[in-house]
Amino acid sequence: MSLDHRVSVGFLPLLDSAILVAAREKGFAEAESLDLVLVRENSWASIRDRLAVGHFAAAHMLGPMPIAFNLGLAPLAAHTIAPMALGLGGNAVTVSRNLWTAMEDNGASSRFDPASAGKALREVIAAKAAKSRPRFAVVHPHSGHNYELRYWLSASGIDPERDVEIVVVPPPLMQDALAGGRIEGYCVGEPYNSAAALAGIGRIITLKSLVWRSSPEKVLGVAANWADANPEALGRLLRALYRAAEWCGTAANHGELAEILARPGYIGCPAEWLLPALSGNIPTGDGQVVAVDDFFVPHKKAATFPWKSHALWFYSQMVRWGQIEANTTNEAVARESYRPDLYRTALGPIGVALPGANAKVEGALTRATPVGSAGASLVLGPDGFFDGKIFDPDRVGEYIGK
Structure with missing residues (x-):
């Protein structure tokens, strides 16, 4: 097959790089005519620097990092957007x-x-x-x-x-x-x-x-200038990653996924290290194993949707711990760092379940709840904080002031 777009993406050797790895190894990128080149790094600082200087179009990235980049909190950081999340928890x-x-x-x-x-x-x-x-x-x-x-x-x-x-x-x-x-x-x-x-x-x-149940973790961080110049390639990448997330979220595939991720070019570890998180059977460290629901969620519960409420919660913590000043300009920068509009544009035409809103009250769902969506049916939650607190993205100032 002729591959129309070559896309270089950096990643760290972590389980939540799974969607990227599966997109390449299981042919989802190739099906979108993408030559997906994955480059392993060992630190988030290296990911930041190589994205900034143009070595990568996109990267496996900590959820708050695009926000921090756009707020000027990191040296040598390019304007970065998050058009997709790479799973929940983990x-x-x-x-x-x-x-x-x-x-x-x-x-x-x-x-x-x-x-x-x-x-x-x-x-x-x-x-x-x-x-x-x-x-x-x-x-x-x-x-x-x-x-x-x-x-x-x-x-x-x-x-x-x-x-x-x-x-x-x-x-x-x-x-x-x-x-x-x-x-x-x-x-x-x-x-x-x-x-x-x-x-x-x-x-x-x-x-x-x-x-924090159903909480955000990594995102696909994309250099904004690359996204603007390559909308077709970005759409193909998001579709490939979404289909990879479906594959990763299927229990029958977890053994194969662990073997793939364990290879030296990816995580480079025994497959036995990866199976607990994929199965939810978590070793304690003293001989016990505890079954945990939704320890790592790559697909269900809109796990790949870039919620603006997630971005705003991260921003609230940056303010709380003195990393940035609270003001309407900084709040807007945080909000616009996550781009559900690009997610919708890429995935809506193929019938993906799309939430009816771009943000939600975090911690409001005490049980799994069907919600309104475009496309297929969608179930969210539970998503509560262990201390019972609620985060309303429409009241960020009040939340920060508590």
Whole structure:
């Protein structure tokens, strides 16, 4: 087949690169006459820089990164848009064996309950406050990992600025940093939580999918100038990725997907590290396995739709933690960084279920709920925050002011 468009896309070796990898390996890109070239990187800073200088048209990207780029929060950052999400959930918080033992002594649940884990961690921190603060790692300052870790800590009565130290470590180095005693815990995407648990190095204590159910994670970050100049290629890319997401979301394909992702050119790890997140059977790190609904969602629940409410929640956390000033201009920049209009243009003609709105109240759905949509039927939720809070994208100022 003659391939009409060559598109270079950067990615990190993480489970949530699955849609990109499947689009290439299972022929969905080729079916759209795309030569999809995937380039593995080892840090989000490298992804940022190579997109900025034109090496990549698009990239597997942290959900807040396009917003941070467009707000001027990162050096050497190009104007970047997010016309598609790459799934929901997929992160966890893992701690050292010693810290887990102390948390367990203070009543931490063995089943990842965020309220129980937070309460126990607060008590451990209070007991050792005079000696040292535990050091936790996240993958980037402008990451869902940083914001969800801080949200969980704060809601648990732990001050992320004073009670713990938060540092940045690239995802593939998290497990080694924990094993070497450089950090006492981390928030990262798969497979680096399961890897530590299966090796007996760390204990998973809570999950992104329990802190905020149906929560956003990675997006397809696209250089805005490339998108403007190549609308046909962008549409083909979004269609290929959507069909790949359908394939990735089918349980019968998970064994094959794990084998593909495990190859050296992609994640380069044992397939056994990837199967827990795909199946939802999550190893704790002390011999147990806990079945978790919707740990990682690549397709259902509008998992690839770039909700403006997700962008605005990320913006609210940037303001909360002092990264940017709250004003109407910055809020507008955040809102317009996510582009559901481009998603609709590419996928509407092929009958994809499209939400009736571009934003939604986050945390309002307590159960799976059929919603109005164009095309096929669509079910959203549950999507609640563990502390019962609600985020209304029409009241961002009020939310920030609380």
